[in-house]
Each structure stands twice: as C-alpha cells, then as structure tokens.
Amino acid sequence: MTDITVVDSSRFLQSILDAADRGWRIVSYFGIPAQTVVQLICVLANKAEGQLAVTRTETRDDHFPSISSLCTQAQLFEREIAEQCGLVFDDHPWFKPVRFHHSFVPERDAWNRPADEPIRAGVMNYFQVAGDEVHEVAVGPVHAGIIEPGHFRFQCHGEEVFHLEISLGYQHRGIESDLIGGPHKRTLQVMETAAGDTTIGHGQAYCMVMEALGGIKVPPRAEVLRGIALELERLANHTGDLGAIAGDVGYLPTSSFCGRLRGEFLNMTAVLCGSRFGRGFLTPGGTIFDLTHGHCDDLRKRLTEARRDLTNAVELLWNTPSVMGRLEGTGQLTHELGLELGLVGPAARACGIKRDVRQDYPFGIFRMTHLPVATSFHGDVCARTMIRWQEAQKSMDFIEEQLRQLPGGGHRVETLPCAGRHLAVALTEGWRGEICHVAVTDEAGQFDRYKIVDPSFHNWQGLAMALRGQQISDFPLCNKSFNLSYCGFDL
Amino acid sequence: MIRAIVSRIMQGHRTMPYPASPLQMPERFRGYPAAASLARAIEHLSDSTRCPYDAITMTDGGCLDLGKCLFCAECPAGNIEFTSDHRLAVTQRDHLLVKPGSDRKHAQPLSSDLRRIFGRSLKFREVSAGGCNACEADTNVLTTIGWDLGRFGIQFVASPRHADGLWVTGPVTENMVKALITTYEAIPTPKIVVASGACAINGGPYIDSPRVSNGVDSIIPVDLYIPGCPPHPATILDGLLRILDKIR
Incomplete structure (x- = not known):
C-alpha cells in the first residue's frame, strides 16, 4: 500500500481521464471513509496489455471535483463515494443517492440529511420529460414475478419510452460497512x-x-x-x-x-x-x-x-x-x-x-x-x-x-x-x-x-439506455436479456 | 411448428413423481442434523467453537436453532453432521430449536377453516426483501415442469389482491419494510405468511446487521418457516404439502 504514491487530486483525476482516453477502463473507484481525510482509490484496467493500475489521492475537503461529464463510466462510482463517504462531487450531472442509506461516517452526508432521520428509498428527483402527451409510468419496488425489488420510472410518449430511470437500494444489507475491520x-x-x-x-x-x-x-x-x-x-x-x-x-x-x-x-x-x-x-x-x-x-x-x-x-x-x-x-x-x-x-x-x-x-x-x-x-x-x-x-x-x-x-x-x-x-x-x-x-x-x-454496477445504465425509443411493452424482454442483479448492486 | 412437436416428444414427460415416491437428494446435501454429532457439539461448545450466527447455544441445556443455521459445509461449532433429510419446515418458530434426543417436529396442517378455503387453491404473492436471489430462484423452480407446483393448486400470482398469502425471502432490509407491510395489507384476509430461507426466518448471514430486521416475524406474523440457505425446493414443497395436509 505504501508503494502506491498519494498524488494530489488534480493529478489523480487527470490520470484517470487520460487513461480513459487511451482505452483504459475504471474497474473500481472508491473512498476509504474517514472523519477528516478521505482517501480515494481508483483501479483501472487496460485490456490490450492485460495491465491493471492503481492510483490514489487524499482529500480533507468535503467537496471533490466530478469527472462524470468527461468520463461517463465514473458517474455511478462518484455517486457511490458521495453516499458512503459524505463527499460532494461538484458539477456532477446526476448527483443522487445510489442505495439510500446513511453515510459510513456519522455527521458527513453529501446531501445534508440529518443522521437521526430515516432515509426513504426511491425518494429523489427523477429525470422528467415535460409535454402534453408525455406520461410517466412507475413500476416497483415489488414486481409481478418472483424477483428482487427495484424501482423503474419510464417517461413515455404513448407506447414509446423516451427515458427510463432506475432507482435501486431496496436490497441494501450494509455488506461493505460491515466488512470494515474484517x-x-x-x-x-x-x-x-x-x-x-x-x-x-x-x-x-x-x-x-x-x-x-x-x-x-x-x-x-x-x-x-x-x-x-x-x-x-x-x-x-x-x-x-x-x-x-x-x-x-x-x-x-x-x-x-x-x-x-x-x-x-x-x-x-x-x-x-x-x-x-x-x-x-x-x-x-x-x-x-x-x-x-x-x-x-x-x-x-x-x-x-x-x-x-x-x-x-x-x-x-x-x-x-x-x-x-x-x-x-x-x-x-x-x-x-x-x-x-x-x-x-x-x-x-x-x-x-x-x-x-x-x-x-x-x-x-x-x-x-x-x-x-x-x-x-x-x-x-x-x-x-x-x-x-x-x-x-x-x-x-x-x-x-x-x-x-x-x-x-x-x-x-x-x-x-x-x-x-x-x-x-x-x-x-x-x-x-x-x-x-x-x-x-x-x-x-x-x-x-x-x-x-x-x-450489474456497470450494466444497469446499459439497460436504461437500451430502452430509449423502445415500446414500453418490450421492457420485460429487454430486462431479461440483461438479467442484472439487484442485491449485487445494492450490497 | 413440427420442430416444436418433435422436441416436445424428445424432451419427454419430466414432472417428478414426488410425493408419491421419495426424492433422491444429492449425496452431499445438508439437511436435518445428526443427533449424535449435535450432542457432541453441545458438550464441547466453547468460545472458540462459537457459531458466528449463534445457531448453537446453551439455551435450554443446549440446542441448535435451524432458523439461524446456514448448514455450513464446515460447521464452525464442532462440525455438526447433517443428514440428507430435507424435511425441515415447521409452523412454529420454537419448533426449529433442535435438542439432542428431542422429538422431530414437522409443519402442522392449517386449521380446517383455512384448509377449506385454501385446500385446493392457494395463491401467493412473493416479496423479496433483501434476498440474494438464491431463495427466489429456488422458489421459482417449483413452478417449472419438473416440480409443477400447479398440480397441488399452489401458484404465485402477480398481485397481492389475487393472493391468499405472502411469501417472503430475505432478512427484510430497512428499505423494504414499508413495501413489505403495504403488500401484506393489500392481501385480503384470511391470509397466511411464509418465511422462506434463513434470512427471512432470522436474518441469515446478515443477522444483527444494523441495515436489516432479523427476519419477517419481527414485522408480521409468520405461519410457515422454511429453513435453509437457500432451502432446497424439496424442503419448500414438503412444508407446503404439510400445511395443506397433503402429506403427513
């Protein structure tokens, strides 16, 4: 661990962006929750050479720059870090909770939610399409079959889906916070x-x-x-x-x-x-x-x-x-x-x-x-x-x-x-x-x-994008063709 | 079309004869604990052999709680041996406590009133409340042609309004408590509740985790407990057939 140099945040982010431009992929990007100094670690993979790279930085601030608008792969990782470590990612285009739980560090919350109040799963601002003939379809968390829970919001024009937003977290069992000290x-x-x-x-x-x-x-x-x-x-x-x-x-x-x-x-x-x-x-x-x-x-x-x-x-x-x-x-x-x-x-x-x-x-x-x-x-x-x-x-x-x-x-x-x-x-x-x-x-x-x-953490967004321009009645088929995990995502 | 017919002939009739003839369980299947090994484990119970899920304790002179037990391949509490007996479901929580030499407990038939209503048609609404998709998958499997749950008049339905009972898997995560209660309330009375799997009974591997309730019966009353992580489909079916008094 000591061999991995701690670089400053701008170099850390720039190296992720440069690597992504050269075809590297974010395999894992997470924070080590702490009261004052939060460490951020990013694992990148380069398939062509079969290489893995690790880079890390530290921040004392409760704000951190977002790279999501430049590197789409990072968007969910940044939201996850925000939720777990209470770090606000500035200029994140889609800054919402991922699993709806309190931060791992008491008193540090990216959305300033009081620690003594329960967080309600699925309650957030959904992306909405406006217009006379546009309607919204909400499905879940409890679905028709014997499957896990999740919430799906469709913005539809007649039968056609303009946009689907997927909100999970119902299966969250606190696996990662319980593993600290393991x-x-x-x-x-x-x-x-x-x-x-x-x-x-x-x-x-x-x-x-x-x-x-x-x-x-x-x-x-x-x-x-x-x-x-x-x-x-x-x-x-x-x-x-x-x-x-x-x-x-x-x-x-x-x-x-x-x-x-x-x-x-x-x-x-x-x-x-x-x-x-x-x-x-x-x-x-x-x-x-x-x-x-x-x-x-x-x-x-x-x-x-x-x-x-x-x-x-x-x-x-x-x-x-x-x-x-x-x-x-x-x-x-x-x-x-x-x-x-x-x-x-x-x-x-x-x-x-x-x-x-x-x-x-x-x-x-x-x-x-x-x-x-x-x-x-x-x-x-x-x-x-x-x-x-x-x-x-x-x-x-x-x-x-x-x-x-x-x-x-x-x-x-x-x-x-x-x-x-x-x-x-x-x-x-x-x-x-x-x-x-x-x-x-x-x-x-x-x-x-x-x-x-x-x-599933990488792929849920793929399902949402695959639904664009589709008939809403094709959702079950598209969903099954991905068959993603809810609990694997929610942890 | 002709291909489908030829395939249908080739694939053959696959519904298993159970319960008319017994099931062949896998050789390494871990079911009801062997009495001798349980007595030995209780005798040698110490801090170092403590079960991480507290399934085996000195309560009442020592017992194994099948509701908490995950049937680990290597039992940390003194290597309890498990037989291939899959009949584990019970209708009362305390019947899951197994003591060396105690009488074997099975699920009891529902009251005659309930059997009159549900005996030939029992519909469940399933809610996964933190289940890992193993309990869900092996519940689903009962509806396939091999097990063909429909032949007993039992079916899983899409709406709680069409259901006679609630089927719960998972330890009940904080984020699912509300949805679980809402679904329960939406089912018309009389209704029954099934807790399927170690998580739903007592939290399973997530017992005492701050993000989960320790099982369903801390929230709503449960009528059938089906142990296992996940329960084998045969264990589930045994429980269902017993409450409907189709096997004894």
Whole structure:
C-alpha cells in the first residue's frame, strides 16, 4: 500500500481521464471513509496489455471535483463515494443517492440529511420529460414475478419510452460497512450471498483476495474444481435466461424445457458440494470438497444428457420466425455506447466489445486453458441471447474436458493471516461479467476497506439506455436479456 | 411448428413423481442434523467453537436453532453432521430449536377453516426483501415442469389482491419494510405468511446487521418457516404439502 504514491487530486483525476482516453477502463473507484481525510482509490484496467493500475489521492475537503461529464463510466462510482463517504462531487450531472442509506461516517452526508432521520428509498428527483402527451409510468419496488425489488420510472410518449430511470437500494444489507475491520467469521457466507446467484463468482474473488493477502498458492486441483464450479454457475444461469427470454416473447416450449434444464445444472453443482448454488464449496486456500472418479463420471453423464436436451431446446428459438422477429432489433445498444458506459459481460460482448476476464486477466485454471470469447455486433436482445448460448456451449466443452483430466494432488492448503498495509485486487468473470473485489488492509491485516463491484454496477445504465425509443411493452424482454442483479448492486 | 412437436416428444414427460415416491437428494446435501454429532457439539461448545450466527447455544441445556443455521459445509461449532433429510419446515418458530434426543417436529396442517378455503387453491404473492436471489430462484423452480407446483393448486400470482398469502425471502432490509407491510395489507384476509430461507426466518448471514430486521416475524406474523440457505425446493414443497395436509 505504501508503494502506491498519494498524488494530489488534480493529478489523480487527470490520470484517470487520460487513461480513459487511451482505452483504459475504471474497474473500481472508491473512498476509504474517514472523519477528516478521505482517501480515494481508483483501479483501472487496460485490456490490450492485460495491465491493471492503481492510483490514489487524499482529500480533507468535503467537496471533490466530478469527472462524470468527461468520463461517463465514473458517474455511478462518484455517486457511490458521495453516499458512503459524505463527499460532494461538484458539477456532477446526476448527483443522487445510489442505495439510500446513511453515510459510513456519522455527521458527513453529501446531501445534508440529518443522521437521526430515516432515509426513504426511491425518494429523489427523477429525470422528467415535460409535454402534453408525455406520461410517466412507475413500476416497483415489488414486481409481478418472483424477483428482487427495484424501482423503474419510464417517461413515455404513448407506447414509446423516451427515458427510463432506475432507482435501486431496496436490497441494501450494509455488506461493505460491515466488512470494515474484517475478515470476520461470517465473511465467507456474506460473500457467497452478496449476489446469491453468483455464489462461486463472488466467492472465488474473495478467496483470491485472501490468498493474495496471505501470500499462498492454491493447488492446481483446486483451481480446476473452482473452474468447473464457475462454469456450472454460468451454465445454470444462462440456461435459465434463455428459457426466460423465450417465455417473455411467449414461446413456451423453450421456456419450459430450459426451466427444467437449469435445475439439471444446479443439481450438478449440488454434486460438488450439496448446495445447488455452490454454497460451501469454496474456501480461501482451495475448495472444501473434492471430486472422486465416481463423481466425475456421474457429472459427465449428466452433462451429456443436459447438453443434448439444451441444444434441442435452444435450436428451436433460431428456427422460429415469430421468436426471431421479437428478438432482432429490440433494445439495441451501439458499440460506442457500450464502451462509453463501460459495460461488461455478455451485454458488452453482444455489442462487439471483446471483454472477458477469463481471457484478458486470466485467473485460476483460465491461465492454463483458454476459453474462446464469443462476441456479436448488433447489441440487441437477439445478440445477448445468442451470446448466452455460445458461452454455454463453450462452458460445457470446458467442463467436459476438465472432468477428464483432473490434476492429482490436494485440493486445499492452509491459509495464512492477511498481510498488513496491503492492497489486493481480484478479478473474476461471473456469468454476468466482471466481478472486482479490492481489499485494503491496516497494520494488523484487517480490512480498512473491502470494495465489491458486481457486474450489474456497470450494466444497469446499459439497460436504461437500451430502452430509449423502445415500446414500453418490450421492457420485460429487454430486462431479461440483461438479467442484472439487484442485491449485487445494492450490497 | 413440427420442430416444436418433435422436441416436445424428445424432451419427454419430466414432472417428478414426488410425493408419491421419495426424492433422491444429492449425496452431499445438508439437511436435518445428526443427533449424535449435535450432542457432541453441545458438550464441547466453547468460545472458540462459537457459531458466528449463534445457531448453537446453551439455551435450554443446549440446542441448535435451524432458523439461524446456514448448514455450513464446515460447521464452525464442532462440525455438526447433517443428514440428507430435507424435511425441515415447521409452523412454529420454537419448533426449529433442535435438542439432542428431542422429538422431530414437522409443519402442522392449517386449521380446517383455512384448509377449506385454501385446500385446493392457494395463491401467493412473493416479496423479496433483501434476498440474494438464491431463495427466489429456488422458489421459482417449483413452478417449472419438473416440480409443477400447479398440480397441488399452489401458484404465485402477480398481485397481492389475487393472493391468499405472502411469501417472503430475505432478512427484510430497512428499505423494504414499508413495501413489505403495504403488500401484506393489500392481501385480503384470511391470509397466511411464509418465511422462506434463513434470512427471512432470522436474518441469515446478515443477522444483527444494523441495515436489516432479523427476519419477517419481527414485522408480521409468520405461519410457515422454511429453513435453509437457500432451502432446497424439496424442503419448500414438503412444508407446503404439510400445511395443506397433503402429506403427513
């Protein structure tokens, strides 16, 4: 940590802007909350060279210059810092709360809200369109299906959506503020449930941080087992999404088949560790469970059957003109917009942005085995659907191959205490895209700050933009084609 | 169209025969705790083996609270072993307290009045109040063709006005308290409330966090508790069929 020079704020901001101009991306940007001196840390990534960079500054003021109007990717990060550290970002074009909670530092609030009064979620100034025939549609927090809560405000002209604003925070459980002073005995379970459908993605990022801070190396067998679990998670969720997208256009065969097949992949994860969501599979230092030959054979048999049925179910989509008619051209995002917003995961790859942590910053088994990255270029619902199917096929190939050649040796090593005054960054590719965990430790090796960035944090704005100029009735379909996490965002 | 028909034939009939024949649970599934290991854990309970969620305490001579237990793969409190018995749902909060040698408790049927109303048609409105989307996903799964919840007359509906009950997942975050109460009030009486998952029962991994309530029953009364993190669909279905008196 001491190796990272503290630069003054203008140089700090200029270096972020310069880097962004040269194609670097903000992976994480956060503050270390404090009463007087707030430290700001920005982690940037340059895919072309596979590089990560960290820059930091300090401020004693309660105001800080915003760079959002020059660098769109920064807008949500700045609002988050404002909410957590009570720092006002001057000239921020969209300066509103993110999760509707009190600042981590008592008495420091960017909006001067009294500390003893509750903050009401979703109560803020929404962007509004005026005009005689313009109307507003408000949806949520409680939605029609069995899904998480969020509030959506549409500015509509007839059926056409001019603008959508998404206000979240309903799922906020205070994960990051509770992590200060950690790791605690509860931390692993908290990480597994940060976004519960991404238990392995977030769990592995946490394990990687702990392993980096402890200076330990995970045995090859564990890396392979983790890779299998991660790809099973991707398969289960992509299969569920393929079915749900079919359901949202009213095509029930694929919807029904994929609904069941998703369960088959979850059951395969349960073969690994007893939990369909991968709870209790990972631990810093390796994995809790190992696989026997019998398990591997069982998994391969299940995979063969699931692949056959999934291929059959998904092929129906591409061969049904009424389905394709609804998917093509709906909720389009351009390549340029995707880059500007800093999209990640399948949503980015659907716009032709070749961005995948497994290839760009390979971790674990992906350092040894390279998965081809699937991209498309239309950026519409169809592209996001197609990408999921292509990725699912690659994941099945990967699991099949890895189950045949599990390396020998142990699957777990002892952990060591976290090093003090260190900063550790972990990147993994969850099924929604890039997951970034950053830990900053104090002298005793405890977390001064633990920052989680779920892929949804980058992508919600993409959904809002994809809705512009669309029929409001296409919202469920567009939403499903992104399928973002509420709790991963709200933390 | 012909392709869809051919696929339909190929995909086959997939609805599982449960409850007519038993379910095959995964070998590593963690369900009801094994009595011997529980007794051993209680005997050796100390500060160093304290459960981070206080699921196992010396209350009443020592017991394990299945409402707080996350069924961790490596139980920090003296490695409690879990059997593959998935039948965990109960209708009273204190029935989740398991003592070595105590009688096994299951969910009890609803009163005959309620069974007359809900017995053949029970509709739920689901509210996720801080759930991590695992409980939500495995609730959703019950509506797929494999489990086919509809065959028991149970369904999840879009409006609380159409519902007979409220289904809650998540520890109830501060920001969801109001929406939860509003939804509860919008459901016509008589109504029942289900707390599904460790979070909804007692806060789960977020127990005592200042940003969450410790579960649903601190806000509204609960009629069915379904433990697990998240509960297996079989655990959920077992609870539902028991309150409707379809299995005993």
